[in-house]
Amino acid sequence: MxxxxxxxxxxxxxxxxxxxxxxxxxxxxxxxxxxxxxxxxxxxRPFVDLAKTLRGWMKAQGEGDAPVDAKGWPTTDARTVLFDVRPAFAWAPPIDDPDAYQPDWGGSYPFTLQGRAEVAIAEGPGCRVEGVRYDAKTNATTGRIVVPKACGILVVSFTKTRRDPKASEGSGISGLRIIRPGYPADTKQxxxxxxxxxxxxxxxxxYMDWLDTNHNPGFYGDTGHHALEWADRRPADYATQSGTPQGKYGVAWEYVAALANETGKDLWINVPVAATDGYVRELARFLKAELKPGLKLYIEHSNEVWNFGFPQYIYNKLAAIDEAKRGGSPLNADGSKDEEIWTHRRHAKRLVEIGKTFREVFGQDQADRIRPIYASWAISAEPHFADVLAWVKATYGEPRDHFFGLADASYYNVAKAxxxxxxxxxxxxxxxxxxxxxxxxxxxxxxxxxxxxxxxxxxxxxxxxxxxxxxxxxxxxxxxxxxxxxxxxxxxxxxxxxxxxxxxxxxxxxxxxxxxxxxxxxxxxxxxxxxxxxxxxxxxxxxxxxx
Structure with a gap:
């Protein structure tokens, strides 16, 4: 070496x-x-509050998705998976891992929730619920869940629920917090x-996976559903920050900013493929207001838009075809008839637009913090990089005035073994x-x-x-x-x-x-x-x- x-x-x-x-x-x-x-x-284990990554709510007996309110809390008796860290596929053997490695998540988890509920273990070998009490003055139920070392899955049910004293039985709960072992029950960390x-x-x-970029909602051409507006984003106080059956995808941007500020690490973010111009501008405004000065933003348009296996490829291609055929677009201003070429160009065009918006919002004095990255296919240098960059130069001027860098993903694999x-x-x-x-x-x-x-x-x-x-x-x-x-x-x-x-x-x-x-x-x-x-x-x- x-x-x-x-x-x-x-x-x-x-x-x-x-x-x-x-x-x-x-x-x-x-x-x-x-x-x-x-x-x-x-x-x-990113969050002290385990409930921030709970699985989408199911009905109390696990017979389908439970109805939820605008903040993702169940409006009926319900259950949820709080964690499942078993080796794949412990739930349908054989297990892939020859060592069957499973982390130790044992300990005492204090919890609190708004409303009244009977809390029970629906699945979790050796787990138990202790010290449950309801305080009518605060309308809060508290207790603790004790998890043994060997347990790899924890599913908890909430039954005989009443959101408030006047609500009918079976009206659900809200505000669930479950604190990991070793942290005070009232921690704000x-x-x-x-x-x-x-x-x-x-x-x-x-933050590509944190933002659930590969599963962001929106199918181009589906009227009313293919444009992601800023108001549609997941709020920080939503019931969970993981994917849900109710259609919320990606962590709240508040947590992205909070982690960047606490660690002092630069951010590499992925703007959703369905994000509107308004979404992009509001995102830029939010990050300018929330981030500590000096943190840099590497900005990517979605993730692997070149990848035929991802929905963002289809979205981008349909959007490119639509734009080109409507006329007046730079995508085919040179007379190109190739829809794939339009598709490659739109990926770059969208990044140019996103970068411009961020620089406008951050201002000229902070322009060096904005670092758009044009990312594409590692094994296709000419059509996905050289041809696109030549088009960018002809259409918008020098690429360096719009992009910070080019990026690919050259994984080293075992295909020839x-x-x-x-x-x-x-x-x-x-x-x-x-x-x-x-x-x-x-x-x-x-x-x-x-x-x-x-x-x-x-x-x-x-x-x-x-x-x-x-x-x-x-x-x-x-x-x-x-x-x-x-x-x-x-x-x-x-x-x-x-x-x-x-x-x-x-x-x-x-x-x-x-x-x-x-x-x-x-x-x-x-x-x-x-x-x-x-x-x-x-x-x-x-x-x-x-x-």
């Missing part, structure tokens, strides 16, 4: 504090991470200490694929250099996913090998930074291991000493945080 990362990694003692680092690494400001999506199965500690090595956080490859052979296959990616990376790098733009990775990391259960045990074991540390460093240092690469957004922070991938640096927020994490510490010149 030729990278000089180790020269800069000099730490004193085991403390986390910045003064433990004698010399900053050259890559400390260039490594970011994708936050794993929010939900009852998330392993990152939003994010857990362990979650915040795990983010310290990174310069930027990407044998179906029965050993964990060691799978790691070797990923290393070989990282080297093979250099050809496509170089093509995009040259385009970026031509237009004086940064070249970034919007997502990057080892890829053993795909959904096929074939050899899944070895695919998971490969990601736990010590050899993953030098593999990550080889891709990041030898094949990226040493060749002039810019921001490197690792995918992903914390997630479970299954046939669908082993994306996380670890499988639980308490696991911060895995081979992958050790690579991040060396790459960024940091050390494992103290608990």
């Amino acid at each position: 030729k990278g000089a990362w180790w020269v800069a990694v000099v730490v004193l003692g085991a403390a986390w504090a910045g003064d433990a680092i004698a010399q900053p690494t050259p890559h400390a400001k260039q490594v970011g991470v994708e936050l794993d999506g929010l939900g009852d199965g998330g392993r990152a 939003v994010f857990t200490n362990e979650f915040l500690n795990s983010l310290r090595p990174f310069a930027a956080l990407r 044998a179906k029965d490859a050993t964990p060691e052979q799978l790691v070797a296959a990923m290393r070989a694929n990282s080297d093979e990616n250099l050809a496509n990376r170089e093509k995009i790098r040259k385009i970026a250099d031509r237009y004086r733009l940064q070249h970034c990775q919007y997502e990057i990391g080892p890829d053993v996913g795909g959904g096929d259960p074939t050899n899944v045990a070895n695919r998971i074991r490969a990601n736990r090998l010590p050899a993953m540390e030098p593999l990550l460093l080889h891709d990041a240092v030898d094949n990226w930074f040493d060749r002039g690469g810019g921001l490197y957004m690792y995918f992903a922070h914390i997630s479970t291991a299954s046939r669908y991938g082993c994306w996380g640096l670890s499988e639980d927020v308490d696991q911060l000493d895995t081979p992958k994490w050790r690579a991040i510490y060396k790459l960024t010149g940091t050390s494992k945080p103290a608990k």
